[in-house]
C-alpha cells in the first residue's frame with residue numbers, strides 16, 4: 001500500500017517493508033526529499049531506480065537482524081520437522097490420550113543433508129547453527145561459491161543438485177528475477193518425497209499453488225514458511241490448514257534486540273545522509 005499520509009515537505013521518509021514507496025509518494029513528498037530509510041533489510045518496496053534518478057538516497061538496516069532471522073529459521077525447521085505445533089494443538093484440543101507409537105512422529109535433523117539457497121549473512125547463520133545437530137552434509141547454492149563457506153564445511157553445488165540431494169532445504173535468498181518462483185512444480189518433482197522446505201527469505205521464491213499441490217500429493221513432505229506470497233497470507237489460504245505446512249506471519253526479526261537495533265540504524269541512516277555522510281545502510285542503486 002502507498003504511504004502518503006504526512007509525507008509532504010519532508011526531507012526524509014522512514015518506512016516499513018509494507019510501505020510501497022513509488023513515484024507518487026516521492027512526488028507527494030516534494031523535491032526537497034533527500035533520503036528514504038527503510039526499517040528492514042529488504043528494499044523491494046522502494047522504487048530505487050526512480051530514487052537514483054531523483055538523487056534520493058535509499059538506506060536499509062543490514063546485519064542487525066541476522067541472528068534473529070537465523071534463529072527463527074532453525075526454530076521453524078524444528079517446528080516443522082518434529083510436528084511441534086500439531087502436538088501443542090492436540091494437547092489444547094484434549095487429544096492427548098493413550099500412548100500411540102506412531103503418533104506425531106517427525107524426522108530428526110541428525111545425519112541429514114541440509115541445503116541452503118543463498119549463503120549470505122542469514123544463510124551462513126542458519127548453516128552455522130545447524131552444524132551442531134550432527135547433520136551429515138551441508139551444501140549450498142548461490143550466484144557463486146563463497147570462500148567463507150569453507151569455515152563451516154559447506155560445499156557449493158548447482159541448483160539441481162541442491163534440490164535433488166537435500167533432505168532439508170532452507171531458502172535464505174533475496175527475491176530477484178532469477179529466484180522468482182524457482183520452487184515450482186518442476187522443482188518439487190525433483191526433490192525427495194521426504195524433503196522439508198523452509199522459507200525465511202522471500203515468499204516470491206516459492207510458487208504457492210504448486211507448493212500446495214506438492215504438499216498434498218506427497219511430492220515433498222512438509223514446509224515451514226515465515227514469508228509468503230502474498231503477505232499477509234489470507235487466513236483461509238489452502239496452505240494455512242495443511243498439517244504438513246507451518247505458516248508464520250513474517251516474524252523472523254521480531255526480537256527486542258533486532259527491533260531496537262533496526263530502529264536505531266534506520267534513524268541514524270537518516271541523520272548521516274542529512275549530514276552529508278555515507279550511512280551504514282546506504283543501498284547501492286542500480287546502474
Ligand SMILES: O=CC(=O)O
Pocket residue numbers: 017039040041042043065253
Ligand atoms: O524481512 C525482513 C527484512 O527485510 O528486514
